[in-house]
Amino acid sequence: MELFVLCLLIISSSLGNEILENEQKEFITVVDFKVLQYSFPSPKDEKEATDTGFYNASAITRPYGFAIFKNKVFISMPRLETPVPFSLAEVTNEYTEKGPKLRAFPYYEIHKANDKVSCDNKIVSVFRPNMDNCGQLWVIDTGRILGTQVCPPKIMAFHPQSGKILHKYTFPEETFIPGQSMFSNFVLGKSSSCRKNLFYITDPRGYRIVVYNQATKRSWYIDNPAFRPEDQYIPVTVNGTLFNFPDGIYQINLNKTHVIFHPHASVSEYAIPLSLVNDENVWKHNPSAVPCAVTHLGVRSAQWSASAIDKTGNMFGCYTTPSAVYKWDTSKPYTIENQVLVARNDVTLQFCSNAKILRDKDLFVMTTRLQNSDTKSYNPNEINFRVLKCSLDGLNSGRDCDFYFK
Ligand SMILES: *[C@@H]1O[C@H](CO)[C@@H](O)[C@H](O)[C@H]1NC(C)=O
Ligand SMILES: *[C@@H]1O[C@H](CO)[C@@H](O)[C@H](O)[C@H]1NC(C)=O
Numbered sequence: 001m002e003l004f005v006l007c008l009l010i011i012s013s014s015l016g017n018e019i020l021e022n023e024q025k026e027f028i029t030v031v032d033f034k035v036l037q038y039s040f041p042s043p044k045d046e047k048e049a050t051d052t053g054f055y056n057a058s059a060i061t062r063p064y065g066f067a068i069f070k071n072k073v074f075i076s077m078p079r080l081e082t083p084v085p086f087s088l089a090e091v092t093n094e095y096t097e098k099g100p101k102l103r104a105f106p107y108y109e110i111h112k113a114n115d116k117v118s119c120d121n122k123i124v125s126v127f128r129p130n131m132d133n134c135g136q137l138w139v140i141d142t143g144r145i146l147g148t149q150v151c152p153p154k155i156m157a158f159h160p161q162s163g164k165i166l167h168k169y170t171f172p173e174e175t176f177i178p179g180q181s182m183f184s185n186f187v188l189g190k191s192s193s194c195r196k197n198l199f200y201i202t203d204p205r206g207y208r209i210v211v212y213n214q215a216t217k218r219s220w221y222i223d224n225p226a227f228r229p230e231d232q233y234i235p236v237t238v239n240g241t242l243f244n245f246p247d248g249i250y251q252i253n254l255n256k257t258h259v260i261f262h263p264h265a266s267v268s269e270y271a272i273p274l275s276l277v278n279d280e281n282v283w284k285h286n287p288s289a290v291p292c293a294v295t296h297l298g299v300r301s302a303q304w305s306a307s308a309i310d311k312t313g314n315m316f317g318c319y320t321t322p323s324a325v326y327k328w329d330t331s332k333p334y335t336i337e338n339q340v341l342v343a344r345n346d347v348t349l350q351f352c353s354n355a356k357i358l359r360d361k362d363l364f365v366m367t368t369r370l371q372n373s374d375t376k377s378y379n380p381n382e383i384n385f386r387v388l389k390c391s392l393d394g395l396n397s398g399r400d401c402d403f404y405f406k
């Protein structure tokens with residue numbers, strides 16, 4: 001078995017290198033940062049955040065996710081590694097030499113999670129946000145500050161302009177492992193109504209898929225060995241730097257019939273039929289009820305981080321090595337031949353932390369040079385964090401990122 005995998009690795013990387021030369025692509029910059037800079041409501045707030053350990057002006061914090069609504073860009077920075085005064089922000093028009101400043105969203109006080117008041121009315125640590133098609137900004141809050149489970153995880157929706165809270169759901173005890181689970185990302189299912197969404201949430205440290213049904217306000221989780229990291233793929237290389245990244249299930253995408261997913265510490269892609277995942281009765285008494293529900297689709301030559309699927313079922317996945325995006329038509333077998341390189345950029349595409357397709361027109365990615373975070377070597381004079389876009393037409397036809405068929 002090991003020999004088999006090894007052969008595939010060699011074949012794929014030589015195949016990859018041949019096509020790579022002509023696919024160096026310039027993604028279009030939506031916003032970029034050398035260093036994230038927070039804007040505080042007042043100098044007093046800044047001092048208080050510093051004194052209480054929620055802000056360190058010299059520490060470089062890595063963003064994890066983004067969402068876009070019209071010309072607004074939202075950025076998330078979970079309270080995971082460095083002090084963070086607010087974990088969800090809107091990018092402002094106030095530019096400095098290090099990039100635009102960030103303002104707390106929806107407002108500063110809601111992020112003050114140190115005062116032990118009701119978890120219900122606080123945002124503790126937003127991992128990643130997403131807009132739905134009804135103009136609601138959804139966020140997943142892990143409830144954790146560093147290793148401590150301060151509040152249970154929750155999912156919330158906001159009006160992207162007024163900041164009004166539109167929906168809130170706290171996950172019940174049985175769905176997460178306190179201090180271990182990290183509800184990190186989610187996708188929304190197709191729904192007939194803006195109030196009846198289904199959410200599919202990844203837990204890369206509790207190794208679960210958690211499903212939330214907004215209509216019934218109920219949630220359940222699925223447990224499967226395929227959600228776990230594989231030891232031999234924990235070491236990962238980005239831009240020539242090797243480091244350990246032990247995440248299990250990292251990204252979920254949906255096509256019309258399946259939940260398709262991959263752990264980060266893995267080179268495999270997997271699928272589960274949506275009809276099974278969506279049926280609470282199958283899992284509610286036993287989250288491991290159907291071990292054979294998961295199909296192993298195939299392997300690739302290195303880890304994938306973020307990925308996204310367009311409406312025709314094409315999946316765009318970010319490789320860690322090389323710094324590139326590959327396309328796969330999810331209706332075809334997941335073979336090396338069916339994974340087509342569509343963009344590579346050794347400078348701008350270093351580690352996609354979040355990817356999404358908006359208006360069926362563009363692929364957006366956030367890249368964060370994770371390798372430098374791990375070795376604590378971000379260079380504050382270089383651009384480290386980017387939100388980029390490229391038209392699907394450009395990606396699919398080998399043309400530029402601003403190319404559209406019509
Ligand atoms: C702030 O961050 C810098 C850079 O990482 C670090 O050297 C320093 O010890 C931190 N200060 C505090 C009070 O933690
Ligand atoms: C969705 O992806 C799965 C896994 O690759 C595949 O079996 C299925 O045919 C795809 N569905 C559609 C409608 O393309």
Ligand SMILES: CC(=O)N[C@H]1CO[C@H](CO)[C@@H](O)[C@@H]1O
Pocket residue numbers: 239240346347
């Ligand atoms: C091996 C590799 O991909 N090196 C790239 C690392 O990043 C710098 C820029 O940040 C590129 O110039 C190198 O080509």
